[in-house]
Amino acid sequence: MSIDPEIAALPFYPIPEGESYCEVTPLVNGILNIPEAHIITPASSPTASYDAPTFSFYIKHEPSGKTLFFDLGIRYDWATSFEEELAGFITPSPPIILGDVGAILKEGGANPEDVSTVIISHRHWDHTGNIAPFPKAEVVGGIDTFIADLGRQTAGRQTLVIDWSKVKSSKIAAFDHAYDYFGDGSVWLVDSAGHTAGHLSALVRTTPSPNATYVLLSGDTCHHPFLISPTTHHFRLATFPTRGSSDKPRQHPALPPPCCMHSDMPRAWDTVCRTRRMEAEDNIMVVLAHDNVYWREWKGAEGRLWPSKKGIQGWKKQGLKLERKYEPEKYDRQ
Numbered sequence: 001m002s003i004d005p006e007i008a009a010l011p012f013y014p015i016p017e018g019e020s021y022c023e024v025t026p027l028v029n030g031i032l033n034i035p036e037a038h039i040i041t042p043a044s045s046p047t048a049s050y051d052a053p054t055f056s057f058y059i060k061h062e063p064s065g066k067t068l069f070f071d072l073g074i075r076y077d078w079a080t081s082f083e084e085e086l087a088g089f090i091t092p093s094p095p096i097i098l099g100d101v102g103a104i105l106k107e108g109g110a111n112p113e114d115v116s117t118v119i120i121s122h123r124h125w126d127h128t129g130n131i132a133p134f135p136k137a138e139v140v141g142g143i144d145t146f147i148a149d150l151g152r153q154t155a156g157r158q159t160l161v162i163d164w165s166k167v168k169s170s171k172i173a174a175f176d177h178a179y180d181y182f183g184d185g186s187v188w189l190v191d192s193a194g195h196t197a198g199h200l201s202a203l204v205r206t207t208p209s210p211n212a213t214y215v216l217l218s219g220d221t222c223h224h225p226f227l228i229s230p231t232t233h234h235f236r237l238a239t240f241p242t243r244g245s246s247d248k249p250r251q252h253p254a255l256p257p258p259c260c261m262h263s264d265m266p267r268a269w270d271t272v273c274r275t276r277r278m279e280a281e282d283n284i285m286v287v288l289a290h291d292n293v294y295w296r297e298w299k300g301a302e303g304r305l306w307p308s309k310k311g312i313q314g315w316k317k318q319g320l321k322l323e324r325k326y327e328p329e330k331y332d333r334q
């Protein structure tokens, strides 16, 4: 694999060594259909789209045994629990709901009440999920994460807001701000702003030092897995003029014109480049929240993954990391 020279030239700070690590198990509670032209430019066709998961990650911290989530997917009862305007925005192309994350976890024999932390990558409806099954969990998110439905759900709950102007942060790997959640280097919350101002990714150590390995859970840093390929390519984040049908064009008021998936495009691209730099490392595997490539590879007969799918902490030994390829021929719709 030849690395894009611009990506190879980005700063990369040392990652501290350490013994503690985490098991990381992906599970999926919803499926979205993503139009390619909304997320990558140039697109292969104006109508191409594919099904993508809403990944949640169940994380077990060793040696404490504490369990965490990174993202909670789509609230299973979104049609009745979201405000009318948001529900109306989602209704024209509704997600497929596979279950509530808490209930899915229980089916796999784990107790949601034991979950000590829920980290939410950002404020959007397809990530904030349903926190009710996790009554003891501290909910962690960036500066603009605790609004809308998550703001309502977390009223009276213990929360931790990662505000980079206030928390003690370090420069880690390709990121200028990282927060050491356990203080042992096993879970770093990193500043991956751009999609939203407070967007967080999580760099999780999956095997101990020496020669530690990591996964970078990247949320909605971008939506097309090929954008994080560290190889030289000409693809960029997409903008598009409107959403909705041609006879009834509509644009969500929260999105700036022209419509795009990111609130700050230059910052979003900067974060994509830093994430591409991470993907270039042999001991780091990046997984996006809607990573259809890994989902297609892992899901087998059970789209939800849990409990049939074992953790991905052994990804390096098992050869799970895939070279990112642009494969529009594998889309569900051309």
Ligand SMILES: [Zn+2]
Residues within 6 Å of the ligand: 124, 126, 127, 220, 289, 290
């Ligand atoms: Zn999303």
